[in-house]
Amino acid sequence: MAEMQYYIQLFFVLVISTVAIQTLLTRKKNKKHLTPPSPLALPIFGHFHLMSKLLPAHQSFHKLSIQYGPIMKLFLGSVPCIVISSPEIAKEFLKTHETFFSNRLINYAIDYLSYGSQDFMFAPYGEYWKFMKKICMSELLGGRTIDQFRPLRQQETVRFLRLLQKKGEAGEAVDVSGLLLNLTNRIITRMTMSKTFNENDSNVEDLRNMVHDFSELAGKFSMLEYIWFCKNLHRYRISKRLKGMQKRMETMMEMAIRDRQKERKKIKENSEGSHVRDLLDILLEIHENNNTEIGIKLNKENVTSFIVDIFLAGTDTSSTTIEWGLAELINNPRVMAKAREEIDSVTGKSRLIQESDLPNLPYLQAILKETLRLHPTVPLVVRESSENCNVCGFEIPRKTILFVNLWSMGRDPKLWENPYEFKPERFMSEENKFDVRGQNFQLMPFGTGRRGCPGASLALQAVPTNLAAMIQCFEWKVGGDGTVNMEEKPSTTLPRAHPLICVPIPRFHSFPFGE
Template identity: 50%
Template sequence: MLLQTIILYVLIFLLSILILKTLFSFSSKHYKLPPSPFALPVVGHLHLLSPFMHHSFHMLSSRYGPLIHLRIGSVNCVVASSPEIAKELLKTNELTFSARKHTAAIDHLTYNSSFAFAPYGPYWKFIKKISTVELLGARTLGQFLPIRSQELQDFVKLLLEKSHAGERVNVTEELLKLANNVISQMMFSIKCSGTYGQAEETRRLVREVTEIFGEFNISDIIWFFKNVDLQGFRRRFMDIHKRYDSLLEKIISNREMVRTGKKKNGRRINGDVDDDEEVRDFLDILLDALENEKSEIQLTRDHIKAIILDFLTAATDTTAMAAEWALAELINNPNVLEKAQEEIDQVVGKSRLVQESDLPNLPYLQAIIKENFRLHPPIPMLARKSIEDCQIGKYTIPEGSLLFVNLWSIGRDPKVWSNPMKFNPERFLKPNESDGLETNIDVKGFSYQLLPFGTGRRGCPGINLAMQELPTTLAAMIQCFNWKVVNPEGVEIKGKDLVDMSERPGLTAPRAHDLVCVPLARCSPVS
């Protein structure tokens, strides 16, 4: 009984300290913060947030304005929901917001060595240079074009087989396989559904990582519970890390054995290519840097695993998800699908499969991609962290605050977009073909109404790969097929809005339910 009383008094004491810390956290500097809803002691505004954070932020911003302050547990946050404020934060004050948020899950799963979450500094600059030049540069993307083309042909062949048999296809899963096979071959010359037979586990790990990165862990946001695993997060990310580490260790060890064999046989593995004139994949590039004692940054094995995780998750889940959202919108908007088919028929025809070289001649397809990014940005919010105090107008954003730029909200703002809830690719065409309100907008990070790949120094380095792979994949699905939506029992769904467009929470914003369709062949341009 005495022990219980002591524990109760200790808890009351600590809770009182926490409340006082919360109430007077800014008293010493007298910050003038952006508008904010009423906050509760301890939890702050946590009670106002749903698992779909971008939805919750959107509702709060519609009430309190395009720049708001929130306190989520012990963490101070600001949310920007307009292009003008996004530009001021991400461009004018880019260096101030050059850091990224960290959580226990992020730190552990990325071996504390992530490129995506690394502070802006020598390590980040080094990895950015080798990734953009060696893996994602124009020369390397050109060298890997045959792989992307072959994977797309295999994808279309599978769909044609299902079409001829009248069978349904889980399009969600097949798009994940396609994206995963492309990036896996570019990174370590492995087709995940082939040699190692680990495709399903790889895709599952990618999905689990993006989910847990996007969830709130009470232990991360309320300092009192820092070492208490209330929600089982630690158990979850430890399990994910164990499985991922085992997968990567096998791939890296096998590659090291191959490299050792080449060295024993006197074959060169450093430099541009080896003696067989093979295209070096990213794993070889990283292992070269690991073994190079004169490298400007001395990489470790954990660095390599973390970088592979960065690129696997970024190039698998988001690419597949964007293609799936776009196809779902086309199915729900058959007039748009018909216009896209007409454009591809005129430019490409039906006797050959659409190619990446056709993309500049398909403006309506490009408009569909932009419209899809507007309504369904692969990552709905850009997250940054301030490294110093920042003045935005009459408000001060304190050092260490998390910044969320709500791309999902900006894409639905009627002050920015005409009729924002309508899927209308025409808005991105030339002025004489639309109302002219949203023309001349690109996705490269210069138009703050549309930032699917971010902007500035911390913009996505994979934009060139994504804007080759994604439009070509979608174009092939448009060119070769119509789509019949079916329920789990295989019965066709008819009527308006055939595809459920609800979301699932996470770092990304995937559809809540897998897209299952029966493909109906329009043409068979592959043999």
């Protein structure tokens, strides 16, 4: 027993000595190189002891920023990180010095599922990434293509509303989360692969699970991943799950590619059938062609990763934003009533809301901005420095992780009056009509610069239109005290911790949804 106490005491002496030496060395180094404020770090573990297991990372960072300021330095294990919660400082990093912070952070799960960053979303900034972005913007997310697919999106909205109407007439509660994810999945699937899934198709559930699992694994801060001697243990713990996800992903894409290749072969050889060229066609053409404009040849892993990227970026984010918007409206019936009045004044009671109506719905647009302020699509903009640099007078080493806390900026009382109140009216004045595409660093839910979200234009059409349709066509009834729990769950995106379960009560007995 005495021997055990001796070893325990020796351990604490070693820890205290290490902390003291580290503090002295850090102070000495800081005299030569200015670094942001930083809490006291533990040996090996860094600042993980300050990260709450009960809170998402952006909330832990927010609490620390209240004490240490809008820019601070943290260590995840031995990995240096800079956390920012100020639009002015964010502009310095993401605009003035953007060239140093154009790479995304890649953890083990992302690296595994993207075949070593052979995708588009997480590929390093360079010629390959530029080439893939050009394809994405010209063939899927450019203005002309978005307009071309407008009837398709309207068809899926009508299908979604009819399903809600059927459930509502029967008095059945629905899982809004699942139905919205299915809606956005179907839209993206049709836009990328001209394909639809039946409700009972196992691929639908696979897609949902894949999106959920990827967001969770990519966004979860595991202490084991950042401590060098624990990395292999971390990888062993999640490898089985990653292998299962990759196998499901490859199986779905192999079937889609095989079917498409058969269609293209028929059309080419026998002039049989017809097919509207979509993103999958473009990728397969590049895959089969050795002479691309910059010598880039896509393998099947590139094609698979790119398509999966589109699903991950376009389904979970859009459905989650609509869900948060509806939840806020249920908890704020005054805002719901005002939004419904505006929609009815534009459409009357004779037709369904259309994307073309959006310019005439300023209050709806303000609701979307207020939703994105409190519930940003991605709460943390994460980058990694590509080389040593000096920003705002601070020395930033290569391979430093940059976290820009959008969630924290959306709740800053210095930036917003009554920041925790859901008040769309704040965006109705001329001086507060913010552009949310990344030009205003106070509100940039889609990021900014060259690594900003390429799907912003599509989201700004599809999200408010579907939210407006849900407001226009239904009253929403929830159980209990009639309010919705607004707790969040850790992820790369910002999912709700609890599913939104509601009874959609139709406002019209016979609504002309149309096609």
